[in-house]
Amino acid sequence: MESEIRNLTDNELLMLVNPSLSVMMGEYSVPELFNVAEEEALAIKGVGEARVKVLLALKEIANRIIHRSKNSIKSIHSPREAMEYFQFLASKPTEEVWVMLLDSKNHIIGSTMVSKGNIYASALGMREIFAPAVKRMAAAIVVAHNHPSGISTPSQEDIKITKDLVASSEILGIQVLDHIIIAKEGAVSLREAYGEIFNTSKDIF
Numbered sequence: 001m002e003s004e005i006r007n008l009t010d011n012e013l014l015m016l017v018n019p020s021l022s023v024m025m026g027e028y029s030v031p032e033l034f035n036v037a038e039e040e041a042l043a044i045k046g047v048g049e050a051r052v053k054v055l056l057a058l059k060e061i062a063n064r065i066i067h068r069s070k071n072s073i074k075s076i077h078s079p080r081e082a083m084e085y086f087q088f089l090a091s092k093p094t095e096e097v098w099v100m101l102l103d104s105k106n107h108i109i110g111s112t113m114v115s116k117g118n119i120y121a122s123a124l125g126m127r128e129i130f131a132p133a134v135k136r137m138a139a140a141i142v143v144a145h146n147h148p149s150g151i152s153t154p155s156q157e158d159i160k161i162t163k164d165l166v167a168s169s170e171i172l173g174i175q176v177l178d179h180i181i182i183a184k185e186g187a188v189s190l191r192e193a194y195g196e197i198f199n200t201s202k203d204i205f
Contacts, residue, residue, distance in 0.1 A: 075102075083187040098145070099133065130174060142178045154181055
């Protein structure tokens, strides 16, 4: 039975949980449905407050599970763990840049959002990224941002920013362990994909 459930599509899973939401699936995919605004959902023909409440309840359950998973991670020892930590970014409708702060043993001191919106349009600088690490005296950081397009493939700008991060880290003495890109279709570790940028072993974690 478990394997059968795993093989269901997103729409089939949602139908199994609550068939009444089928009327909304003609307008949105499941990922879009979980990001739709309450007012927009209510404007769909045949959708009333009861169905929107069900959708909001499912969305809240998903958010709580993701939040608890994030909070359960106390240290980072691999790019995979870093990607898991930042998985909550996958559902964000706009681009956000986050910085994870770590001590010398890769224990997580904290994490904070340093930018929201298009990171290139806002001319995000190295100062904004490293400021929390300097303030908290972190030994290392992991930078992460999401691609609202749903595609995690690093752009040329992503690669350039990663190079700038590493160059700045060498001046400040705060190591950049990784730059993570999160999207609905997956996640990418720039350390795994472009290890030569970091001037250190892929096994630094």
